[in-house]
Each structure stands twice: as C-alpha cells, then as structure tokens.
Amino acid sequence: MDNINSSINNSEDLKKLADLLFPDVVNTPDFYEEKYPYRKLPSKAEVTRMAPSPTGFMHLGNLYSALADERIAHKKGGVFYLRIEDTDEKRKVEGAVETIINVMKYFNIEFDEGAGFDGSAGNNVYGPYFQRQRVEIYHAYVKDLITKGLAYPCFCTEEELEKTRQQQDADKILTGYYGEYATCRSLSFDEIQENIKSGKEYVIRLRSQGSPDGEIIFKDSIKGEVKLPENIHDIVLLKKDGVPTYHFAHAIDDHLMRTTMVIRGGEWLASVPIHYELFHILGFKMPSYGHTALLMKFDEETGGKRKLSKRKDPELSLDYYRKDGYHPYCMKVYLLTLLNSNFEEWHEKFPDKDINEFPFSTSKMSQSGALFDKDKLHNICKNELSALSEYEMYDFLYDWAKEHEPGKCKMWFADKEKMLGILRLYMGIGMKRRRKDFIYARQVFQLISYFFDFEEDGQQEKDSFRFDNETVKAVLNEYLATYSHGDDNSAWFNKLKDIADKFGFASDMKAYKNEPEKYKGNVSDIAEIVRIAITGRANTPDLWAIVHVMGEEQMTGRIKEAIL
RNA sequence: GGCUCCAUGGUCAAGCGGUUAAGACAUCGCCCUUUCACGGCGGUAACACGGGUUCAAAUCCCGUUGGAGUCACCA
Numbered sequence: 001m002d003n004i005n006s007s008i009n010n011s012e013d014l015k016k017l018a019d020l021l022f023p024d025v026v027n028t029p030d031f032y033e034e035k036y037p038y039r040k041l042p043s044k045a046e047v048t049r050m051a052p053s054p055t056g057f058m059h060l061g062n063l064y065s066a067l068a069d070e071r072i073a074h075k076k077g078g079v080f081y082l083r084i085e086d087t088d089e090k091r092k093v094e095g096a097v098e099t100i101i102n103v104m105k106y107f108n109i110e111f112d113e114g115a116g117f118d119g120s121a122g123n124n125v126y127g128p129y130f131q132r133q134r135v136e137i138y139h140a141y142v143k144d145l146i147t148k149g150l151a152y153p154c155f156c157t158e159e160e161l162e163k164t165r166q167q168q169d170a171d172k173i174l175t176g177y178y179g180e181y182a183t184c185r186s187l188s189f190d191e192i193q194e195n196i197k198s199g200k201e202y203v204i205r206l207r208s209q210g211s212p213d214g215e216i217i218f219k220d221s222i223k224g225e226v227k228l229p230e231n232i233h234d235i236v237l238l239k240k241d242g243v244p245t246y247h248f249a250h251a252i253d254d255h256l257m258r259t260t261m262v263i264r265g266g267e268w269l270a271s272v273p274i275h276y277e278l279f280h281i282l283g284f285k286m287p288s289y290g291h292t293a294l295l296m297k298f299d300e301e302t303g304g305k306r307k308l309s310k311r312k313d314p315e316l317s318l319d320y321y322r323k324d325g326y327h328p329y330c331m332k333v334y335l336l337t338l339l340n341s342n343f344e345e346w347h348e349k350f351p352d353k354d355i356n357e358f359p360f361s362t363s364k365m366s367q368s369g370a371l372f373d374k375d376k377l378h379n380i381c382k383n384e385l386s387a388l389s390e391y392e393m394y395d396f397l398y399d400w401a402k403e404h405e406p407g408k409c410k411m412w413f414a415d416k417e418k419m420l421g422i423l424r425l426y427m428g429i430g431m432k433r434r435r436k437d438f439i440y441a442r443q444v445f446q447l448i449s450y451f452f453d454f455e456e457d458g459q460q461e462k463d464s465f466r467f468d469n470e471t472v473k474a475v476l477n478e479y480l481a482t483y484s485h486g487d488d489n490s491a492w493f494n495k496l497k498d499i500a501d502k503f504g505f506a507s508d509m510k511a512y513k514n515e516p517e518k519y520k521g522n523v524s525d526i527a528e529i530v531r532i533a534i535t536g537r538a539n540t541p542d543l544w545a546i547v548h549v550m551g552e553e554q555m556t557g558r559i560k561e562a563i564l
Numbered sequence: 565g566g567c568u569c570c571a572u573g574g575u576c577a578a579g580c581g582g583u584u585a586a587g588a589c590a591u592c593g594c595c596c597u598u599u600c601a602c603g604g605c606g607g608u609a610a611c612a613c614g615g616g617u618u619c620a621a622a623u624c625c626c627g628u629u630g631g632a633g634u635c636a637c638c639a
Contacts, residue, residue, distance in 0.1 A: 053638080053639050090638075165636095175635070176636095203637055223569070228568070238637085239637040245636090266633060267639095268634090293569090293632095296631095296632080341578075344577090344587085344588065373590090375589055376589045386602090428601080432602085433602045524598040525598090526598080527599065537600085541600065543599080
C-alpha cells in the first residue's frame with residue numbers, strides 16, 4: 001500500500017486517525033458481510049431495485065426504468081426491491097414514499113421487499129432500506145478505508161473549492177478535487193487532529209487510485225462495451241453531516257443488498273468510473289449495469305429532443321395520467337413497446353398471453369432516446385380498452401370517477417343498466433367488430449356526456465343544424481308523430497326514409513348520387529337532424545341503439561326541446 | 565469546453581456485407597357505410613454528410629455535422 005500517496009504512511013497512525021474520526025464505530029465490514037449473506041436464488045435470477053430519492057414526484061421516465069427492473073427480476077424468479085435514497089435532506093418531501101409505492105401499485109408493479117414493508121413477512125432481511133438508517137454501516141466501511149489509507153478527511157470549505165474550480169476553469173484544465181488540487185490529501189495526523197480540535201467541519205474523501213491516462217472498459221448490458229476514463233477525483237464519501245453521498249451509498253447498499261443488476265437511466269453512465277473504483281477499492285464484485293436510453297420529449301422552444309424534466313414537464317408526471325384516467329395496463333403496454341422493440345410484435349401475435357410472459361431482454365432495449373409519442377399511446381389505449389368486457393370497463397370507470405369526479409359519479413352510475421348499455425354500445429359489444437372510441441376515463445365521459453347532463457347545458461358544445469329552422473321543426477315533428485318505440489332498427493330507419501320522401505329529401509342514396517340537384521338532401525341529412533336533436537352531436541354511434549339505451553322518455557324530451 | 569453515448573420516413577422501429585430498405589403510429593386517398601367509429605385496399609415519406617475497406621456498404625473503419633447525457637458536500 002505504498003502507492004497511496006498518503007502523508008501518513010504507517011499503519012499505526014492510520015489506525016489512530018480512524019479511531020479519532022470514528023471513535024464509536026465498532027463493527028467491521030466483515031460483520032456486515034456476514035449479516036447480509038448472498039441470496040439463495042434460482043440460477044439466472046436477478047436482483048434488481050428501484051432506488052428513488054423521496055421527492056414523491058414520479059414521471060414516465062421513472063416508471064419506464066422501474067418497469068425494466070421489475071421485468072428483469074420477475075421473469076426468472078428474482079427479487080425486485082425498493083430502496084429510498086434519502087441522503088439529501090433538501091429533497092425530502094413528506095409522504096413521498098407512500099406516493100411512490102401507491103403509484104407503482106397503481107401500475108401493477110409490486111416490490112418483493114424494501115421500504116414500506118414492515119418486515120413481518122421476513123422479506124426485509126437486507127434492510128433497513130432507508131439510507132439514513134444505514135449510516136452506521138457506511139461508517140464502518142469508511143473507517144476501514146481510512147485504516148487502509150484509502151480515504152481521508154478534507155477540511156476545505158465550499159468557498160475554497162469554488163475558488164479552485166474557477167481557477168481550473170480559467171486555466172482550461174479539468175475541474176475538481178484531484179491530484180495536486182487535493183490539498184487535504186497530504187495533511188499530517190497532527191494537522192488533522194488540530195483541525196478537528198478547533199471544530200472545523202470536514203468531509204471524508206476517497207483517496208483515488210486512478211491515473212489520468214487510465215481507461216476502463218466496461219460492459220453495459222444495454223449499450224455494450226463502453227470505454228471510459230478512470231476516475232481520478234477524490235470524491236466525497238461522507239458529507240459533513242456524516243451522511244454518505246449517492247455514489248458511496250450505492251456501492252455499499254447494492255453490494256450488501258446483493259443486487260445483481262442495476263438498470264438505471266443513462267444519466268448515470270458518466271459516473272460509472274467512480275462506481276468502478278469504489279467497488280474495486282472496497283473489494284466488492286460489481287453488479288452488471290444497464291443504462292437505459294432516456295425517454296425524451298419534444299421541446300417546443302428549441303425544436304429538438306431533450307430529457308424529460310420534472311420541472312418543465314408536469315404533464316409527463318404519472319399523476320397526470322392517473323388524473324385523466326389512463327388505464328394502467330395501457331400505460332404498461334406502451335412503455336413495454338418502447339422498452340423492447342419486439343414486444344409489440346409479440347403482443348400482437350399472442351394477444352391473450354399475459355404480458356408478463358413476454359421474454360424481456362436487455363439486449364432488445366433501444367440505444368437512443370425515444371420521443372414520447374402521445375398518438376401512439378392513444379392508439380394503444382384504444383386497442384387495449386376495446387378488448388375489455390363492459391363489466392371490466394364499468395369497474396375501471398367507476399373507480400376512476402369515484403376518486404376524480406366524485407360530484408358527477410352519482411349521476412353517471414345511478415343506473416347501472418343504463419351505464420352498461422352505453423358501454424356495450426360504445427364498445428361495440430355484440431357487433432361484428434368492436435368500436436375503438438375509448439382512450440382514457442375522462443375522455444370516455446366526455447364522449448358519453450349527452451346521456452346525462454344535456455339539459456344542464458354543460459360545457460359540451462352542441463353541433464348546429466345545417467338546415468333552416470322550419471325544415472328542422474317539420475322533420476322532428478314528423479319523427480315524433482311516427483315514432484314507435486317497439487320498432488326494430490330497420491323499421492325505425494324506414495320511417496326516416498319516409499320522412500325524407502315527404503320533405504323532398506332522397507330516401508335512396510343511389511338516386512341521390514345520380515341527381516343530387518333534384519333533392520334538398522338525403523336520408524343521412526334527416527338522420528343528422530334527428531341525431532343532433534337527440535344527442536347534440538352530428539357524429540355518434542348508431543342512433544337507434546342510442547335511443548334504446550337512453551329510453552323513449554329522455555329521447556322525446558330532447559326532441560321536444562329542440563322543436564321549441 | 566473536456567469526457568461519453570447516439571444517428572434509418574413526422575414518431576417508434578426491423579435490418580448484423582448482396583433486401584423492390586419490413587412493420588406500427590400519424591397523415592392523405594379510395595372502398596364499406598344513414599353520421600361517427602370499426603374494417604379493407606392503396607398513397608406520400610427514411611438510411612445526416614464526406615472519405616475509405618470491399619466485387620458489393622444502411623450495415624465495417626475514420627472524420628465532419630447534428631442531437632443527447634455528464635462534469636456538486638443533488639440523486
């Protein structure tokens with residue numbers, strides 16, 4: 001250990017230093033190695049994790065990579081756990097952990113162990129899963145590193161650091177705390193003791209063993225072989241409050257929790273050298289890493305793609321999708337199609353198979369960042385929703401409405417049979433082919449609103465008649481006069497044809513097409529008048545079916561109202 | 565700026581040295597049709613650029629350009 005370039009180079013002084021800094025730490029790394037043994041899992045099973053900081057804000061990108069982690073763990077009987085990276089007090093938001101667990105639950109992604117579990121099931125043997133509750137573990141390892149001369153206290157203030165950074169910037173050299181700029185590297189034991197006695201605050205830094213010319217070649221399970229420079233920075237291991245930085249906590253935790261694969265956002269790729277050095281210096285085996293391409297968003301301002309951002313893209317928050325009532329299953333299908341390029345094909349080939357049976361693979365993950373495409377999402381929603389039964393749809397809508405539109409929920413669900421009828425009609429159940437009108441809950445209720453709040457003159461804009469008032473009234477009066485609720489679809493439509501003939505509209509489309517100038521219009525115009533009167537819309541599903549779902553009374557009311 | 569990753573239609577993407585360069589979404593047209601939707605058929609639309617290597621390059625190499633990420637006592 002003579003290449004460590006320490007001013008304190010006899011092991012006795014190092015031991016003294018370690019005891020000075022961490023007098024209360026008694027456990028050694030060996031203790032924890034024994035306490036958290038390797039997991040006994042089926043071969044090829046992977047241990048993955050989701051490790052958010054407790055800001056409580058989750059966006060699509062989080063779900064995207066969590067889904068990858070979850071699939072990888074669960075496809076072969078592995079473990080997927082939740083660890084909370086709460087080392088930064090400033091980020092902490094009350095209730096965030098619950099939010100995270102709930103959101104994940106909403107999207108049907110369950111953790112096997114981790115934060116939020118009480119341990120009664122014996123599934124938290126690798127805990128605690130909150131990093132703030134693990135400081136004694138980190139301290140044990142840091143103390144060990146100090147004993148080995150691989151870490152040291154640094155008393156530099158933030159101002160001093162900032163100053164050298166600016167100087168380095170001006171000199172156009174690499175910024176950071178390394179080599180000759182790592183001034184606290186060479187402090188003697190006495191100097192350190194003096195500083196501590198005088199109450200100076202300090203952090204613990206890594207004594208980096210990397211060389212400026214060094215290169216590491218690392219195999220990323222998504223990106224393939226990546227060449228990166230060795231880390232040479234004496235990065236902070238423990239902040240002045242004794243809490244570890246992300247990098248250090250990551251190395252300790254993923255090792256002790258026996259994580260085998262880390263799937264994380266591509267923004268972490270650049271810090272792999274740090275993690276590489278940390279794992280090696282600690283004597284840990286590295287898990288395999290997969291850095292996902294970041295989910296991008298089209299930026300109106302710049303006209304280009306960019307990473308999803310929490311601050312700028314609230315509409316990509318998972319809450320947004322929950323509020324509008326996007327079905328979690330559809331979201332999952334969409335994310336899966338982005339995640340694995342062959343998923344879409346597989347899903348189409350085996351529409352009845354549980355999507356969890358899909359052979360998910362990191363090698364099929366995209367290299368470049370995908371742009372979030374709402375059109376595609378909507379298309380998937382339409383397809384997936386059209387495959388549900390009316391009862392499944394009913395439950396889904398009810399659950400959503402109860403939570404997000406409690407005021408209208410009562411009205412919508414007052415008559416269960418009516419609602420089921422509407423759903424059958426709009427989903428095309430019983431028809432040769434299903435309709436695909438539904439995208440998300442809020443949109444569904446907009447679509448079917450005329451069954452309910454028509455009279456209340458809702459926000460819904462009504463389509464206007466394309467014929468003069470007189471004609472409209474005459475047609476509607478005739479419609480009412482001849483209407484008989486017992487008519488079947490074709491009898492009903494024949495009456496519409498009769499009305500057409502009576503008022504100079506063509507009842508025969510062919511005849512109309514041949515000589516359009518001979519008529520005022522055709523049956524479809526008659527149907528349109530009736531349709532607008534009843535629904536307020538020029539476009540709806542089959543009118544006869546609508547009338548029979550809403551009932552004669554409501555229909556008659558609508559017509560009369562239109563005649564007024 | 566340094567380092568790193570990425571580059572096929574508007575979007576997501578197949579492609580692994582020889583293809584008429586798939587497919588999906590979007591878009592447009594036609595058909596079906598009382599409107600809408602569904603469905604069917606068809607169209608527009610791509611290998612960023614420049615050099616190599618090779619009989620042959622979207623595919624391999626180098627450069628350029630472009631995009632993205634990252635350079636904290638944040639994760």
